[in-house]
Amino acid sequence: MTTAFPVLLGAYEPTTTAHEPAATADGTAATADGTAATAGEILDRCRELVRPVLAETIGRLHPWVGEMAAYSFGWCDVGGTPAEGAGGKGVRQALAVLCAEAAGASGEAAVAGAVAVELVHTFSLLHDDIMDGDQTRRTRPTVWKAYGTGPAVLAGDALFALAVEALAAVPGAGAAAGVRRLSVALGDLVRGQADDLLFESRPWTGPEAVGPEEYRRMAEHKTGALLGCAAALGAALAGAPENTAATLDRAGRHMGVAFQVADDLLGIWGDPAVTGKPVHRDLRQRKKTFPVLVALSARGPGASAAGQLATLLAESPDAPDDATTRRAADLVERAGGRSAALAEADRHIDAVERCLDGLPLAPRASAELRTLLGFLARRDI
Amino acid sequence: MTTAFPVLLGAYEPTTTAHEPAATADGTAATADGTAATAGEILDRCRELVRPVLAETIGRLHPWVGEMAAYSFGWCDVGGTPAEGAGGKGVRQALAVLCAEAAGASGEAAVAGAVAVELVHTFSLLHDDIMDGDQTRRTRPTVWKAYGTGPAVLAGDALFALAVEALAAVPGAGAAAGVRRLSVALGDLVRGQADDLLFESRPWTGPEAVGPEEYRRMAEHKTGALLGCAAALGAALAGAPENTAATLDRAGRHMGVAFQVADDLLGIWGDPAVTGKPVHRDLRQRKKTFPVLVALSARGPGASAAGQLATLLAESPDAPDDATTRRAADLVERAGGRSAALAEADRHIDAVERCLDGLPLAPRASAELRTLLGFLARRDI
Numbered sequence: 102m103t104t105a106f107p108v109l110l111g112a113y114e115p116t117t118t119a120h121e122p123a124a125t126a127d128g129t130a131a132t133a134d135g136t137a138a139t140a141g142e143i144l145d146r147c148r149e150l151v152r153p154v155l156a157e158t159i160g161r162l163h164p165w166v167g168e169m170a171a172y173s174f175g176w177c178d179v180g181g182t183p184a185e186g187a188g189g190k191g192v193r194q195a196l197a198v199l200c201a202e203a204a205g206a207s208g209e210a211a212v213a214g215a216v217a218v219e220l221v222h223t224f225s226l227l228h229d230d231i232m233d234g235d236q237t238r239r240t241r242p243t244v245w246k247a248y249g250t251g252p253a254v255l256a257g258d259a260l261f262a263l264a265v266e267a268l269a270a271v272p273g274a275g276a277a278a279g280v281r282r283l284s285v286a287l288g289d290l291v292r293g294q295a296d297d298l299l300f301e302s303r304p305w306t307g308p309e310a311v312g313p314e315e316y317r318r319m320a321e322h323k324t325g326a327l328l329g330c331a332a333a334l335g336a337a338l339a340g341a342p343e344n345t346a347a348t349l350d351r352a353g354r355h356m357g358v359a360f361q362v363a364d365d366l367l368g369i370w371g372d373p374a375v376t377g378k379p380v381h382r383d384l385r386q387r388k389k390t391f392p393v394l395v396a397l398s399a400r401g402p403g404a405s406a407a408g409q410l411a412t413l414l415a416e417s418p419d420a421p422d423d424a425t426t427r428r429a430a431d432l433v434e435r436a437g438g439r440s441a442a443l444a445e446a447d448r449h450i451d452a453v454e455r456c457l458d459g460l461p462l463a464p465r466a467s468a469e470l471r472t473l474l475g476f477l478a479r480r481d482i
Numbered sequence: 483m484t485t486a487f488p489v490l491l492g493a494y495e496p497t498t499t500a501h502e503p504a505a506t507a508d509g510t511a512a513t514a515d516g517t518a519a520t521a522g523e524i525l526d527r528c529r530e531l532v533r534p535v536l537a538e539t540i541g542r543l544h545p546w547v548g549e550m551a552a553y554s555f556g557w558c559d560v561g562g563t564p565a566e567g568a569g570g571k572g573v574r575q576a577l578a579v580l581c582a583e584a585a586g587a588s589g590e591a592a593v594a595g596a597v598a599v600e601l602v603h604t605f606s607l608l609h610d611d612i613m614d615g616d617q618t619r620r621t622r623p624t625v626w627k628a629y630g631t632g633p634a635v636l637a638g639d640a641l642f643a644l645a646v647e648a649l650a651a652v653p654g655a656g657a658a659a660g661v662r663r664l665s666v667a668l669g670d671l672v673r674g675q676a677d678d679l680l681f682e683s684r685p686w687t688g689p690e691a692v693g694p695e696e697y698r699r700m701a702e703h704k705t706g707a708l709l710g711c712a713a714a715l716g717a718a719l720a721g722a723p724e725n726t727a728a729t730l731d732r733a734g735r736h737m738g739v740a741f742q743v744a745d746d747l748l749g750i751w752g753d754p755a756v757t758g759k760p761v762h763r764d765l766r767q768r769k770k771t772f773p774v775l776v777a778l779s780a781r782g783p784g785a786s787a788a789g790q791l792a793t794l795l796a797e798s799p800d801a802p803d804d805a806t807t808r809r810a811a812d813l814v815e816r817a818g819g820r821s822a823a824l825a826e827a828d829r830h831i832d833a834v835e836r837c838l839d840g841l842p843l844a845p846r847a848s849a850e851l852r853t854l855l856g857f858l859a860r861r862d863i
Contacts, residue, residue, distance in 0.1 A: 161669075163676040228639060232632035251613035254635055255675055258609060261639070262668035265646050269662040276658035281650040287643035288542075294636055295544040 140476030143469050147195035150208050151215045155194075158216055158267055162259055169248055169256035173223050175239065179247045189226075189239070193218040193331040195473055200335030200349050202466035213271045214334035217283060220264035222327060225290055227257035232298060261287075268334075275338055282337070282350075286330035293323025300389045305397060305414045313395045313445075317358055320391075325357020345460055352456035359449035359478045362442050365390035369430055370439065381426040384433075387419065391445060393429075396438030406435035450478055521857035524850050528576035531589050532596045536575075539597055539648055543640055550629055550637035554604050556620065560628045570607075570620070574599040574712040576854055581716030581730050583847035594652045595715035598664060601645035603708060606671055608638035613679060642668075649715075656719055663718070663731075667711035674704025681770045686778060686795045694776045694826075698739055701772075706738020726841055733837035740830035740859045743823050746771035750811055751820065762807040765814075768800065772826060774810075777819030787816035831859055 138146070159170045171177045175188030194215035201211035229235075230243040231253055237243060245253035268279045296319040303311050333350035337343075367376050368383030369392060383390050397414075399407040410432040417425050433439060453474055457467060519527070540551045552558045556569030575596035582592035610616075611624040612634055618624060626634035649660045677700040684692050710731035718727040748757050749764035750773060764771050778795075780788040791813040798806050814820060834855055838848060 163673045165680060166672065166676050228635050231635055234632075250631065251615075251679065254609050254612055254638075255672060255679070257635075258638075258642070259669070259672040259676075261642060262665055262672055265661060266665035266669060269658060269665050274658075277650060277655075277661070280646060280658070280661045284643055284647035284650050288640070288647060291547065291636060291640040291643055292544045295547050295640075298632065298636070299546060 138469060138472065140472050143199070143473055144190050144192070144195050147198040147208065147215070148191045150198060151191070151194045151212055151219070154212050155216050155219060158220070158263060162263065165252075166256050166259045169227075169244055169252060170223070170260055172247065173227060173244050173256070175241075179242075189222070191219065192473070192477060193222050193327060196328060196331040196353065196470075197335035197338075199466050199470045199473065200332045200341075201339035203460075203462040203470060204336045204339040204341035204345060205463050206339030210339040211335035213267055214279060214331070214338045217264040217268040217279070218327060218331040218334065220260045220267065221283065221287065221290075224257045224260035224264065225294070225327070227253050227260070229294060232294065271338065278337060279334055282330055282333055282346075286326040289322040289326035293319050293321070293326065297323055303389070305389075306411045310397070311389050311394055313391065313398060316389070316391050316394050317445075320358045320361035321354045323357075324361045325354035327353075328357045328360075329353030348456050348460055352453045355449040355452040355456070356474055356477060359446045359453070362391045362446040362449070363478050365392055366439070366442050366446070369393075369433065381423075381430050384426040384429045385421060387414070387417075387421070392433050392438035392442040394438075395441040395445070396433040396436035399436040399438070403436035406432045406437075410436055446478060450474070519850060519853065521853050524580070524854055525571050525573070525576050528579040528589065528596070529572045531579060532572070532575045532593055532600070535593050536597050536600060539601070539644060543644065546633075547637050547640045550608075550625055550633060551604070551641055553628065554608060554625050554637070556622075560623075570603070572600060573854070573858060574603050574708060577709060577712040577734065577851075578716035578719075580847050580851045580854065581713045581722075582720035584841075584843040584851060585717040585720040585722035585726060586844050587720030591720040592716035594648055595660060595712070595719045598645040598649040598660070599708060599712040599715065601641045601648065602664065602668065602671075605638045605641035605645065606675075606708070608634050608641070610675060613675065652719065659718060660715055663711055663714055663727075667707040670703040670707035674700050674702070674707070678704055684770070686770075687792045691778070692770050692775055694772065694779060697770070697772050697775050698826075701739045701742035702735045704738075705742045706735035708734075709738045709741075710734030729837050729841055733834045736830040736833040736837070737855055737858060740827045740834070743772045743827040743830070744859050746773055747820070747823050747827070750774075750814065762804075762811050765807040765810045766802060768795070768798075768802070773814050773819035773823040775819075776822040776826070777814040777817035780817040780819070784817035787813045787818075791817055827859060831855070 155174075156176075159167055159174070161167075162170055168177065168181045171181070172179060176184065178184045197211040197215035197218055198208040201214075202208050226238065227244050230238060231245045231250055235243055236246045241247075243253075244256060248256070264283065265280060268283055269276050271279055296315070300311050300316075300319070303309055329350035330353065332353040333346040336349050337346040365383065368378075368388070368390060369381055371378065371380075371382075373380050379385065384393075393410075393414075396403065396410055397407055410429065413425065413429055413432060417429070421429070454471075457470065462470075536555075537557075540548055540555070542548075543551055549558065549562045552562070553560060557565065559565045578592040578596040578599055579589040582595075583589050607619065608625050611619060612626045612631055616624055617627045622628075624634075625637060629637070645664065646661060649664055650657050652660055677696070681692050681697075681700070684690055711734070713734040714727040714731035717730050718724075722730075746764065749759075749769070749771060750762055752759065752761075752763075754761050760766065765774075774791075774795075777784065777791055778788055791810065794806065794810055794813060798810070802810070835852075838851065843851075
């Protein structure tokens with residue numbers, strides 16, 4: 102069952118992915134020494150390209166707000182002492198850069214867009230951590246925990262404003278189109294976050310329950326919209342036709358759903374030694390994840406397990422014990438939730454592939470995009 | 483002393499201002515029946531022009547987020563029951579509309595800009611109330627108090643995104659220029675709020691004390707930037723030359739400082755029967771307002787009172803009693819803080835007048851702008 106999409110539950114460290122041999126076969130994703138670039142190498146290259154402009158942009162902020170921004174990028178500790186290594190992977194900036202290259206331009210063309218999407222991503226993490234009450238991110242206190250809620254709200258706002266400013270400053274007609282694209286993604290992001298927050302207070306079963314289709318839409322909005330925007334912005338800033346940008350936007354949205362479902366799988370069955378998080382974490386937190394929602398709606402052979410799962414969830418307390426979460430995980434699997442989630446992620450990965458296949462993309466960048474997307478469906482972004 | 487700028491401490495209800503006779507003398511601000519439009523009438527007219535588009539724009543939000551937005555506009559109660567009358571005055575939308583008319587166009591030309599600045603203003607109120615811990619606004623619970631902090635953060639973000647989207651959707655070259663202008667104002671707004679938050683923990687005296695010049699910059703950023711943006715956007719969307727828009731932006735920024743200083747005067751010496759707030763409110767809250775800061779920096783005849791004020795502030799507790807705040811108000815006045823604040827507000831009003839005088843504006847809209855500005859320097863916006 103898990104062989105349908107084994108890469109989903111793979112290791113955290115970027116290693117060779119299923120896509121790389123194909124990329125290497127035609128030589129397009131090969132580095133100078135003839136080997137294919139790994140996802141880690143691709144992310145590093147894009148991060149290095151974008152970082153000087155990102156740092157210069159952050160440097161325009163009010164010093165206090167700038168410190169919070171630098172902290173959230175992992176560039177400094179509380180107090181401003183320079184630090185390294187606790188930042189995000191920069192998936193969105195990489196998508197923008199690779200899509201500019203895939204459209205036949207230099208990655209430089211996408212830098213303003215890459216900066217904008219990284220700023221928006223960081224803004225959304227800052228505010229989401231407040232909304233979700235999350236106290237740690239990437240092994241450090243979240244910004245609201247370290248600096249206070251008010252300052253974290255302010256820092257998020259500053260990053261948001263800066264993202265718009267960075268994109269609006271692009272010369273020519275690209276600015277307005279870029280800002281329009283970003284504002285649509287922002288609207289979707291807020292919509293997805295609103296749904297996700299409301300999911301918490303919805304029942305597990307009955308007419309008010311969250312269905313798998315609603316989950317898909319939430320994931321597309323919350324995670325996919327900005328990935329799609331990153332890809333589309335990169336291509337558009339490189340002069341790609343609107344149709345190419347729109348297709349890459351769609352690819353990014355599918356990628357977002359695939360990632361979110363993969364993350365849900367890890368949240369239940371991920372190896373704590375690899376994920377760094379407790380086993381069955383999402384079941385302990387009673388999160389409405391895709392495997393659980395789809396298990397609860399099972400008909401046919403899975404219906405009996407679905408019924409037992411519904412009863413268990415209805416009767417278990419807010420902080421269920423180990424035996425209860427283990428039993429819940431077992432029932433989700435028996436009701437078909439695990440296999441359905443793997444198939445769901447697979448379907449969205451396939452949709453991404455079809456989007457990319459239909460576009461006239463530069464081969465090397467296209468291969469690197471696939472490497473990155475394979476990596477993305479596997480682990481935290 | 484208070485005769486230097488009597489209008490500052492005038493009544494709350496819009497009444498005839500000092501500017502109106504001049505406007506009426508040449509008939510330019512006269513309504514159909516020949517009398518000058520009051521600030522209240524001007525605000526009503528502009529609100530009516532903008533509201534349908536504002537309501538349609540809000541209607542595009544996620545329903546839950548849309549309810550919080552409508553609540554903050556005073557259009558509904560918690561739960562969504564329609565309500566009327568608790569909204570803001572809509573000064574920013576009126577500035578945009580009047581500046582479009584002043585530039586020779588119909589107010590309609592400014593509506594997208596008016597919507598954007600009202601959305602940004604409301605976003606900033608939502609988030610500022612969280613940062614400042616304010617529990618009521620316009621006699622109702624603030625959004626974070628009524629719906630929770632997380633949802634209020636989200637609703638603010640949604641309004642912010644919607645503002646950018648509304649402006650980015652303007653056809654032609656106006657979109658990019660408008661978004662650029664808005665993003666500069668947004669950056670300044672955050673900068674001003676950051677400074678204002680940091681002022682709280684700064685000392686009253688010594689090298690780390692907040693000086694009057696720092697206060698001016700904070701007020702220009704926190705209050706002036708969006709007023710300036712509203713005015714400039716209105717003119718620019720009406721096709722005014724960049725120089726006109728830039729001058730109106732400057733006028734709005736001066737207006738912001740004048741308003742903030744006037745508000746500080748009301749916060750100490752305002753009549754509770756008129757302001758609806760306790761006497762000496764800002765002294766009770768130990769706020770670093772302009773009259774206090776300028777009093778503390780007094781040299782010459784006011785130096786002795788300044789010294790006593792510094793001692794009083796250093797020694798008084800976080801919640802000073804009536805006798806202490808009365809004595810503080812007296813010392814601020816004796817050190818020249820009240821007269822200096824009145825003169826400061828006057829200077830910025832004069833600067834606004836000079837900005838307007840230098841522009842070839844349509845006479846009626848120009849007269850209405852002056853009526854609105856006279857109203858603004860007097861009371862809450």
